[in-house]
Amino acid sequence: MAKLYPFKFKTIFKDKIWGGEKIRTYLGKDFSPLPNCGETWEISGVKSDVSVVKNGELEGQSLATLLETYKEELVGKAVYERFGNEFPLLIKFIDAxxxxxxxxxxxxxxxxxxxxxxxxxxxWYVIEADPGATLISGFNQPVDEAKYLEKFNSGRLTDILNKETAEAGDVFFLPAGRVHTIGKGLLIAEIQQTSDITYRIYDFDRVDDKGNKRELHTEEALAAIDYNFYDQYKSPYDKKKNEPVEVVTCPYFTTNILDFSQSVSRDYSSHDSFVIHVCVQGSYTLNYGDEKLNVHMGDCILLPATIEKVSLETSSGFKILESYI
Structure with missing residues (x-):
């Protein structure tokens, strides 16, 4: 078998009614066949859209095949014991x-x-935001199912939803059950469990090019919603330079922000997990053993669990989201 190395994958482009141009103009990804590219799936094990390797000796192999072939060498012993042949994370860019x-x-x-x-x-990590752009995360007051339904049925659901102004660098953690939406003017990197299940609650009465409204999942959503009210929905963190900053840790993933103006070495030997780099700013050269891989803004890299030490060499600086299980 070929020796494992850091993987780049072919981008999967998604046309969305709310999509725009920033994936092309800001991230530099060409989606010319699509009129409205709202999402790209960068690393995906979702069965309908499995990522395919685009670099190195294993170019053309699917992520599913890699996992079936290399098992814990790819994802780590503990991760493989927990998830088997299902890759546990899905990495996206979203342009609203x-x-x-x-x-x-x-x-x-x-x-x-x-x-x-x-x-x-x-x-969510906000990569770029138009002035005044907002998003919704959770409720702005204590709510129960009865109050939710009262507002929903009267067409005033947004009265009880928590709206936040979002700026570049903001982080929002959204556990399953939290009502949410990304607002107009936001370019976001999303790290999530491998799942494509969404219950659509309200779609602003929009129609597609055939005049049809998108399906709503009103009843299904009721049992899924977390009706609790929380004091804070934006994830606070110290925006430090040249040292890793942990921004999210949960049973499904841990994510650090590395905002560096200088080169740095990373030791992953204690993680027993694959590591994903999502480059949201700048560029660097990833050195592993005697090999190198150039990484630029918009690139997402999967580091197999067998690669325990790397160095990130840069002259201009970079910012990445570093995630693992």
Missing amino acids: NDDLSIQVHPDDELARKRHNSFGKTEM
């Missing part, structure tokens, strides 16, 4: 040229019961 639908995702228990699937806990 209009508000996305208000939605919610089920947790593991509900998703397993209804869909034989993982639930969907996720996080």
Whole structure:
């Protein structure tokens, strides 16, 4: 078998009614066949859209094939024992040229019961934001199902939703069950469980090019929603330079922000997990053993668990989201 190395994958482009141009103009990804590219899936084990390697000796192999072939060498012993041949994370970029639908995702228990699937806990990192751009995360007051339905049925659901102004560098952690939407003018990196289950609550009465409204999942959402009110929805963190900063840790992934103006070495030998780099700014050369890989803004790299030490060499600086299980 070929020796494992850091993988880049072919981008999977998704046309969305609310999509725009920033994936092309800001991240430099060409989606010319699509009129409105709202999402790219960069690393995916979702069965309908499995990523395919685009670099090195294993070019053309699917992520599913890599996992079946290399098992714990790819993802780590503990991760493989927990997830088997299902890759546990999905990495996306999202460009909202209009508000996305208000939605919610089920947790593991509900998703397993209804869909034989993982639930969907996720996080957002805001890469770029138009002035005044907003998003919705959770409720702005204590709510129960009865109050939710009263507002929903009267067409005033947004009265009880928590709207936040979002700026570049902001992080939002969204556990399964949290009502949310990404607002117009935001370019976001999303790290989430491997799941494509979304319950659409409200879509602003939009229609597609055939005049049809998108399907809503009103009843399904009721059992999925976390009706609790929380004091804080934006994830606070110290925006430090030249040292890793942990921004999210949960049972499904840990994510650090590395905002560096200088080269740095990383030791992953204690993790027993694959590591993913999502480059959201700048560029660097990833050195592993005697090999090198050039990484630029918009690149997402999967480091197999067998690669324990790397160095990130830069002259101009970089910012990455570094995630592992």
